[in-house]
Amino acid sequence: MPTYQAPLRDFQFILDEVLGLGGYSNLPGFANADPETVAAILEEAGKLSEEVIQPLNRTGDVQGCTLNEDASVTTPDGFRDAYAQMVAGGWTGLSFPEEFGGQGLPNVVSLALNEMVSSACMAFGMYPGLTAAAAEALIHGAADEQKSLYVPKLVSGEWTGTMNLTEPQCGTDLGLIRSKAVPNGDGTYAITGQKIWISAGEHDFSDNIIHLVLARMEGAPEGTKGLSLFVCPKFLPDDAGAPGERNALKCIGLEEKMGIHGNATAVMQYDGAKGWLVGEENKGLRLMFVMMNRARIGTGLQGLSQASVAYQNAAIFARERLQGRALTGPAEPDKPADPIIVHPDVRRMLMEQKSFVEGARAFALYVGLHGDLEHAADDEETRQKGGDYMALLTPIVKAYLTGEGFANVSRAVQVFGGAGYVEETGMAQFLRDCRITMIYEGTNGVQALDLVGRKLAWEGGRPLGAFMAELEAFAAENEGVEGMEPFAAGLGTAKGQVNAGVEWLMENGLTDFNNAGAASHDFLQLFGLTCMAYMWAKMAKASLGRDEDFYQQKLVTGRYFFERVLPRGASHLAAIQAGGEPVMALPAEAF
């Protein structure tokens, strides 16, 4: 059975020593985020993850969710209780404003919590994850009475939330949504249609489930400009705000999936369900994107979370499994064989995972901190930079952390050999669960197109310019610093490759959009590698000259990343510069 150990020391290092969270204590919401408090919170969160949530993971996979005849859904044994503990501990409201009952901590602290919960049991973590995203969307766009009715209950976790976008004929292309909203004459709407792949769409965790649903009003324009967002509670709140009459919506099926069996992926049927418009008519997609952007960071974290827990178990296995002898002579001659961690190729796989997990963790928190600063910073420049970075880097968190997360879970399975392929060890489940992260909340291809087609030119290229200038400044500042030379030099090379990619896109992507589309995946990978390199350079800087093993190991791991991972950037640049022609040349029927 797999184990999980919350990476508390790593969180502390990144938050305190690399990102300097404590230095923001003058900002609203950061006052309680002093290092000691954050450490104490994360320690408790770690315990919850290790002791309460992690034991659910295998059960959830084996049992899955059950749709009952009355359209209710039973979640796997223990899920409901564990959720109740999360609610009782106030974990669901960690980073929500105090006015809605939250604890008002910066969201970056929640990201650390979410990584741990998701490492412990990804399928479980999706329930509170979607609830938080729904609360965020309502805070952002709902009318005051809607906020006061729903948000506190979502923040407390008493009620949960979902996002309803996909229909059978539309996933990525939401302009094809057919669900209809017809005015009831009393200010409410009757929602009719079918939504599929609705994560946490039905379950037994909470007294009510608040569905946020994209639908089209009668007479609204076609495409995405005719979509409005509606809040459709499973039970209509009565005058006291308590769950009352059952709404005309229900779960009519659960998908049988490759993984995340513990999460109910529901087919939702709306038969004239009562819904309330959230925000403006026909402006629903914009609001849904508030939810979606949060969910995209969360999805990136999921990719990282599975790589993290899979890596931990691979490392344990590699230290314990005796097989073969070190190439340089027996390492433990008194044993029948050496532990497989002596083998360089096993090491390579572990170093790949370690350098990814620790770098990706830093990157997710770095981006998350900028998300906090977007709202909390006391100067316009920092707020603007926060928003810019969120826009620019969210697709990278989503796609790079899930694509590489999956690749690294696969490496962890490989360390286990045959034992990784049998379900008993739990390694196969990490792989099966993790695979969805590259798909949902906008496929990784959609992220790449978002980055190349929208985000590079966002606000006239301001976010890109600011981020590249930050890297440039860091590299320049450190090129003469003893011990930082290889990091500064490698970062300079990576930055140069990103610039070359941007230049190529500007010269070739605007005249032929297919050049941009064909380059998008490789550009995102190149940019992702560069972000990781920047994180490793920052972590190296924070570790330099410090003797403790922890810091020395960071320097070694960072060096591994720069010497053995970062060179992949050149091949991505070559692919970008090869252009769209070889990608697009064949007619569709040739495939």
Place this chain on the structure above:
Amino acid sequence: MPTYQAPLRDFQFILDEVLGLGGYSNLPGFANADPETVAAILEEAGKLSEEVIQPLNRTGDVQGCTLNEDASVTTPDGFRDAYAQMVAGGWTGLSFPEEFGGQGLPNVVSLALNEMVSSACMAFGMYPGLTAAAAEALIHGAADEQKSLYVPKLVSGEWTGTMNLTEPQCGTDLGLIRSKAVPNGDGTYAITGQKIWISAGEHDFSDNIIHLVLARMEGAPEGTKGLSLFVCPKFLPDDAGAPGERNALKCIGLEEKMGIHGNATAVMQYDGAKGWLVGEENKGLRLMFVMMNRARIGTGLQGLSQASVAYQNAAIFARERLQGRALTGPAEPDKPADPIIVHPDVRRMLMEQKSFVEGARAFALYVGLHGDLEHAADDEETRQKGGDYMALLTPIVKAYLTGEGFANVSRAVQVFGGAGYVEETGMAQFLRDCRITMIYEGTNGVQALDLVGRKLAWEGGRPLGAFMAELEAFAAENEGVEGMEPFAAGLGTAKGQVNAGVEWLMENGLTDFNNAGAASHDFLQLFGLTCMAYMWAKMAKASLGRDEDFYQQKLVTGRYFFERVLPRGASHLAAIQAGGEPVMALPAEAF
């Protein structure tokens, strides 16, 4: 539900037009392998795969195998009948010598058959695959009476075979095998021990199952030099050679695996089972490697086979699924959206798959043909080259085709988006099934070490020298040929990178074996890319100047490979040259 179409035109192209199979008709075994006969055979094999075997794939996954109370195993519905049809059609003996009842065709024809059967249902294809490997080992090393007793029945498929190596404490490191063989005094041995992960270890296909078992005789040396190979039939053949008394061996468990549910992965208990020594005492491992090498080519084919069928389904989905509009303007304005194949990133994923599948297919058949020539060629030079190439290239077929096969199945899943993650479409199964191929028959890490640690220096480097000279000659011959310039130039670059890798290994791998071990994965990838480039260059040569779409599409696909895939070689060379130090620097407890 997924479909499968046998790639008959591609087989014909590779066998006839690229490899020139028809030109070997003077050789024993090749006389019946004229293009028309081979085409007719493969057409029938294609029908069998499409119509009889492919429909079993999903059933096999859903039902799996059942271990009954009497230690018998029931395979999924339809498996037994389909196997009976294979036997009745003589498919199991296609490439075995006529003296054993086979049809005496070159093995390269069987490889095409095996790819199709495995694409149709990988779990099913493992049963005849292991039987063929067992027959091969017996033909190679057994005494005449053993051969005449077992081989014809394995060739006909009346009986099936298995290979028993793994035990709980040993997978890769067979020196740790504990199973014991004690002389019964009558020339037979009593085998006692437990073997795990025995594919096709028990089932309901055949009257008898012939287990080839590695065990240690009393007093034999420790390690791999004390292992002998025994043939242990499930039923002891009576005097007439018919299945008689039940042997003291049985299946005591089936593994619950991530995939290949249709194949029974057995825990086999030997309780003094009667076995006969095959070949010489303590020389069992060498014989087992005959079986293993065949199985490694077969495993490479499995990786390719899953990528092939997954790609076919991804291409169909991409042409049918309507979502979004082409970046360059609506392609099918009369439809609600364009088929997703208009999107460059979807194309990129399809081109990756297509260029892999077609290149890997050519490579597997190229290596397989050399395996035939090793035995059938009428001059010593060609025979020697055949053996050399088999030795050098088998680890590449196994590891490159499975690692990249899995990566490409994952791309096919990605083309499907959310539909790829639900089990209903069958895409998830391809991913789950394919994952084992990177692990069994020697993990891909073991293949890489075999290549770098043994095969490069094999016979004083003769195989490597011969292969590189062949590439050199091809590149030189074509550098001035119109239309071949980019292929010749790219091949030259790739060859130069392989040479640089070899040079680095010679300078650094011999003084510090960890340098070699740490480089092995990247060297195998670099070498694999170069082999693929050579295949694409050969296919381009065979297509040049021919107008039909088929050939023009080969040229485009080859160009894609050279422009967008092959550049990855540089990053592998950089990783090789980074050396083992950053891989090995951390102490084991730092992970």
